[in-house]
Amino acid sequence: xxxxxxxxxxxxxxxxxxxxxxxxxxxxxxxxxxxxxxxxxxxxxxxxxxxxxxxxxxxxxxxxxxxxxxxxxxxxxxxxxxxxxxxxxxxxxxxxxxxxxxxxxxxxxxxxxxxxxxxxxxxxxxxxxxxxxxxxxxxxxxxxxxxxxxxxxxxxxxxxxxxxxxxxxxxxxxxxxxxxxxxxxxxxxxxxxxxxxxxxxxxxxxxxxxxxxxxxxxxxxxxxxxxxxxxxxxxxxxxxxxxxxxxxxxxxxxxxxxxxxxxxxxxxxxxxxxxxxxxxxxxxxxxxxxxxxxxxxxxxxxxxxxxxxxxxxxxxxxxxxxxxxxxxxxxxxxxxxxxxxxxxxxxxxxxxxxxxxxxxxxxxxxxxxxxxxxxxxxxxxxxxxxxxxxxxxxxxxxxxxxxxxxxxxxxxxxxxxxxxxxxxxxxxxxxxxxxxxxxxxxxxxxxxxxxxxxxxxxxxxxxxxxxxxxxxxxxxxxxxxxxxxxxxxxxxxxxxxxxxxxxxxxxxxxxxxxxxxxxxxxxxxxxxxxxxxxxxxxxxxxxxxxxxxxxxxxxxxxxxxxxxxxxxxxxxxxxxxxxxxxxxxxxxxxxxxxxxxxxxxxxxxxxxxx
Ligand code: M6R
Numbered sequence: 001x002x003x004x005x006x007x008x009x010x011x012x013x014x015x016x017x018x019x020x021x022x023x024x025x026x027x028x029x030x031x032x033x034x035x036x037x038x039x040x041x042x043x044x045x046x047x048x049x050x051x052x053x054x055x056x057x058x059x060x061x062x063x064x065x066x067x068x069x070x071x072x073x074x075x076x077x078x079x080x081x082x083x084x085x086x087x088x089x090x091x092x093x094x095x096x097x098x099x100x101x102x103x104x105x106x107x108x109x110x111x112x113x114x115x116x117x118x119x120x121x122x123x124x125x126x127x128x129x130x131x132x133x134x135x136x137x138x139x140x141x142x143x144x145x146x147x148x149x150x151x152x153x154x155x156x157x158x159x160x161x162x163x164x165x166x167x168x169x170x171x172x173x174x175x176x177x178x179x180x181x182x183x184x185x186x187x188x189x190x191x192x193x194x195x196x197x198x199x200x201x202x203x204x205x206x207x208x209x210x211x212x213x214x215x216x217x218x219x220x221x222x223x224x225x226x227x228x229x230x231x232x233x234x235x236x237x238x239x240x241x242x243x244x245x246x247x248x249x250x251x252x253x254x255x256x257x258x259x260x261x262x263x264x265x266x267x268x269x270x271x272x273x274x275x276x277x278x279x280x281x282x283x284x285x286x287x288x289x290x291x292x293x294x295x296x297x298x299x300x301x302x303x304x305x306x307x308x309x310x311x312x313x314x315x316x317x318x319x320x321x322x323x324x325x326x327x328x329x330x331x332x333x334x335x336x337x338x339x340x341x342x343x344x345x346x347x348x349x350x351x352x353x354x355x356x357x358x359x360x361x362x363x364x365x366x367x368x369x370x371x372x373x374x375x376x377x378x379x380x381x382x383x384x385x386x387x388x389x390x391x392x393x394x395x396x397x398x399x400x401x402x403x404x405x406x407x408x409x410x411x412x413x414x415x416x417x418x419x420x421x422x423x424x425x426x427x428x429x430x431x432x433x434x435x436x437x438x439x440x441x442x443x444x445x446x447x448x449x450x451x452x453x454x455x456x457x458x459x460x461x462x463x464x465x466x467x468x469x470x471x472x473x474x475x476x477x478x479x480x481x482x483x484x485x486x487x488x489x490x491x492x493x494x495x496x497x498x499x500x501x502x503x504x505x506x507x508x509x510x511x512x513x514x515x516x517x518x519x520x521x522x523x524x525x526x527x528x529x530x531x532x533x534x535x536x537x538x539x540x541x542x543x544x545x546x547x548x549x550x551x552x553x554x555x556x557x558x559x560x561x562x563x564x565x566x567x568x569x570x571x572x573x574x575x576x577x578x579x580x581x582x583x584x585x586x587x588x589x590x591x592x593x594x595x596x597x598x599x600x601x602x603x604x605x606x607x608x609x610x
Contacts, residue, residue, distance in 0.1 A: 005020030007069065034070060171191060
């Protein structure tokens with residue numbers, strides 16, 4: 001999704017802005033642009049459709065951009081096609097004010113019509129241009145006051161950066177429902193939609209909250225509420241290394257992140273296990289609270305929703321409490337049954353997904369207690385939750401999530417063990433077995449990752465199939481959903497995940513000679529049931545790639561064309577292992593198709609619009 005970076009200091013701004021934009025590339029974008037104030041020639045802007053390199057080339061062709069203050073933007077089109085003209089920044093008609101914007105201005109049509117009736121000419125199809133033009137329309141010599149006035153007139157979501165040629169020593173930033181951070185350095189300040197854009201320059205950051213407006217110069221920073229009353233903000237130190245957001249010798253971030261899973265799971269689990277017990281970061285979930293809890297409502301999107309699907313099986317089995325899993329985009333517009341005894345478990349890697357955030361707010365409004373599982377420190381979902389459990393996966397750059405998904409699963413396992421122990425719904429013996437196996441999960445994952453070449457070989461056999469079905473039951477079904485999403489999002493192959501027993505209620509009609517079926521049958525209690533479904537598709541001509549545990553290899557090999565195995569672990573932990581061959585399979589298929597693996601078409605890392 002769109003990215004913002006802004007700089008004001010004493011060094012040339014353009015190279016810093018370009019570097020920041022490159023670090024935001026992973027979010028997904030279709031065009032990019034930069035505006036810099038040149039003391040000699042005023043506001044200068046270069047913007048273009050396509051990659052940052054194209055923008056850099058254009059800037060180089062015109063001999064660079066001079067100036068120590070500027071704004072940069074990567075655009076992911078919502079209103080208006082990807083084009084040079086629709087790329088940000090957008091300028092007011094007289095070239096005095098430049099604006100970059102993430103989010104959507106919902107009442108842009110009415111504002112545009114009003115401004116047009118006043119004689120203002122628009123050049124782009126975007127909603128953002130109305131902000132630049134409205135700023136110019138109301139401009140009274142004080143850009144901070146003018147921005148504040150305009151913010152009271154626009155509806156929708158925004159992370160906003162404004163540069164006015166009349167006061168070229170300062171940037172104005174504002175946020176509502178779209179993340180924006182400030183970076184503090186010696187002799188410079190930055191704004192960005194994401195810490196990755198500033199981390200090379202500073203680790204000292206502050207997260208703006210909804211309704212806040214910031215004014216930054218090279219040496220000073222003021223933060224206000226929406227009525228320009230001063231606000232005191234806490235600074236945060238970003239403690240991950242910049243190398244964590246670099247490829248480190250791998251061809252793609254996705255592969256690097258797949259390979260990092262043992263480390264990420266270890267980092268997520270180990271600080272939370274002490275003396276044979278799970279310690280949930282000091283969170284207070286008393287026995288009384290858990291007994292009174294009427295249900296757990298899991299709210300998430302995409303892969304995080306798939307974690308929720310696996311969590312439902314695990315939590316219902318071990319807590320004996322009803323668990324509902326809702327797609328955040330559906331939850332927010334349904335009439336969910338939530339009480340003050342409901343625990344809303346909100347799962348989000350980015351912590352900024354707008355649907356998930358809106359659903360969180362709705363669940364909170366209805367009285368639920370919010371526990372979130374989030375990867376990005378200080379993100380909005382983390383800050384608006386009653387309690388947060390961070391996944392310590394480190395920055396995840398590839399659009400297709402891998403290590404964040406696995407660490408979310410690990411946190412669900414920890415929650416399950418902790419709650420079940422308190423409720424007395426798990427025996428001490430089973431609790432201890434699972435906990436011990438959870439701790440040895442990183443080694444088991446290494447064993448699965450060693451099969452990388454075999455999975456690459458399997459991908460080379462099957463990469464030309466145009467349609468793929470993933471089938472499984474219970475936890476295997478939940479993992480199949482994730483395997484299917486991984487494949488379609490990065491390789492653009494059509495694929496579907498089905499509960500194996502449901503296939504014969506319609507979808508089996510699509511199985512014909514040579515159709516690829518990936519059969520997940522690692523969940524031992526339902527192994528035979530799933531295998532019956534595998535036989536059904538096999539007898540209709542399907543090619544079957546089976547996934548099971550090592551002890552069941554022989555049984556799978558009797559039916560499947562090829563078999564992948566994972567080490568046998570407690571069933572609750574199987575998804576953490578099963579998902580890895582699915583990730584690798586998708587990765588190698590996409591590689592063989594020559595796809596842009598880390599930045600798949602039309603997708604964004606952090607989905608901050610509805
Ligand atoms: O940041 P979130 O976990 O809230 O993101 C939710 C989905 O957009 C995300 O999981 C998406 O499905 C992934 N790109 C899938 O790999």
